[in-house]
Amino acid sequence: MPADYYDLLGVDRNATDEQIKRAYRKKARELHPDSTGGDSGSEEKFKEVSLAYEVLRDPERRRRYDMFGPEGSGNQFGPGGPAGGFGDPFFSGSLSDLFDSFFGSSGMSGTRGRSGRAGPERGQDVETVMNVSFEEAAFGCEKDLTVETLVTCEVCSGSGATPGTTASRCSQCGGTGELRRVRQSILGQIVTATPCNYCDGTGETIASKCNACKGEGRIRESLHISVSVPAGVDDGTTLRLAGRGPAGRRGGPKGDLYVHLQVSASDRFSREGADLYAELHVPVPGAVLGTSIPFETMDGEEIIDIVKGTQSGHVIKLKGKGVPNLNGRGRGNLYITVIVDIPTTLTPEEEELYRQLAKESGEAVKHHSARSRLRSLL
Numbered sequence: 001m002p003a004d005y006y007d008l009l010g011v012d013r014n015a016t017d018e019q020i021k022r023a024y025r026k027k028a029r030e031l032h033p034d035s036t037g038g039d040s041g042s043e044e045k046f047k048e049v050s051l052a053y054e055v056l057r058d059p060e061r062r063r064r065y066d067m068f069g070p071e072g073s074g075n076q077f078g079p080g081g082p083a084g085g086f087g088d089p090f091f092s093g094s095l096s097d098l099f100d101s102f103f104g105s106s107g108m109s110g111t112r113g114r115s116g117r118a119g120p121e122r123g124q125d126v127e128t129v130m131n132v133s134f135e136e137a138a139f140g141c142e143k144d145l146t147v148e149t150l151v152t153c154e155v156c157s158g159s160g161a162t163p164g165t166t167a168s169r170c171s172q173c174g175g176t177g178e179l180r181r182v183r184q185s186i187l188g189q190i191v192t193a194t195p196c197n198y199c200d201g202t203g204e205t206i207a208s209k210c211n212a213c214k215g216e217g218r219i220r221e222s223l224h225i226s227v228s229v230p231a232g233v234d235d236g237t238t239l240r241l242a243g244r245g246p247a248g249r250r251g252g253p254k255g256d257l258y259v260h261l262q263v264s265a266s267d268r269f270s271r272e273g274a275d276l277y278a279e280l281h282v283p284v285p286g287a288v289l290g291t292s293i294p295f296e297t298m299d300g301e302e303i304i305d306i307v308k309g310t311q312s313g314h315v316i317k318l319k320g321k322g323v324p325n326l327n328g329r330g331r332g333n334l335y336i337t338v339i340v341d342i343p344t345t346l347t348p349e350e351e352e353l354y355r356q357l358a359k360e361s362g363e364a365v366k367h368h369s370a371r372s373r374l375r376s377l378l
Helices: 005-009 017-031 040-056 059-068 095-103 134-139 284-289 348-361 370-377
Strands: 126-132 141-152 178-185 188-195 218-229 238-241 257-263 270-272 275-283 291-297 300-306 315-318 334-341
Touching: 005 017, 005 040, 017 040, 040 059, 126 141, 134 141, 134 257, 141 257, 218 238, 218 257, 275 284, 275 291, 284 291, 284 334
Parallel strands: 126 257, 275 334
Antiparallel strands: 141 218, 178 188, 238 257, 270 275, 291 300, 315 334
């Protein structure tokens, strides 16, 4: 009995078109001859998976398959299929053609999809860490960053050759930078490519190398870079500085520099997104009778009005006093939690006033002996 097409791809019968496509990509990579060492069983399995995908990706053929099985979908393995093919009127060509349609010209074979000469290599992308303060992250800043990187050699202008001389085309790879090997399989031609070890993949050889860079076309230097930190960044934000990474070999373009930000904590505020949170300590009389207390926000001093009878835990919202949104649209809010400070020590006069207040309100309080009161004063 033919295998179920959904089981072959590892999806359920309600899978979307995108889920089916992703599943096929994964299976195709796993079963490609370059991944399995040319195992014949894997090649046969690949044919089955490809047929399953061709059927299920077409809405009408999928509908017929769901209703009638493989016979109703118009596809069936066996003697009816073309010799060495996929038995599918919607597929023609070699295995390499199929992979090119999904994964580009490189496929799984390792080919680089080049035509013509190799050309200079692009520099690598690199990353570094930069520390910023809580306030700098909130409002943005310009920071100087020193990085060790590779820059274009000024002596040879990045060519890698001694001034007055030039590089020549590699005789082994013909300037492509890669060595290709073609082999035949039952599924068609398989082309594999590896970097040319004679020219190290550059496509060029240098007879007289530059003394300053030893033929690399670049040297190591310390560079001072100005980094614009936008307002609203948070701890862990990564900034991409395009073209600020290392220079490529032999005049190649620069890579990118990725800067990971480490934001220091604040001793007054905590942060969630663009919103800030803080605490305001209020003495008992102020909470009971009401008061006004100055509070230092990120923008300067604000007078906070404490209404009569404010309870500990009450939250006051200051709209727009948080951190600017990273997208540049408005700011978050500042939420201030009121903490009513209960005194832990009292003078005899203060204690007597609290006792009188308790008596007036009918509250029962503990009475301390003269000895215990004397101990509390020592």
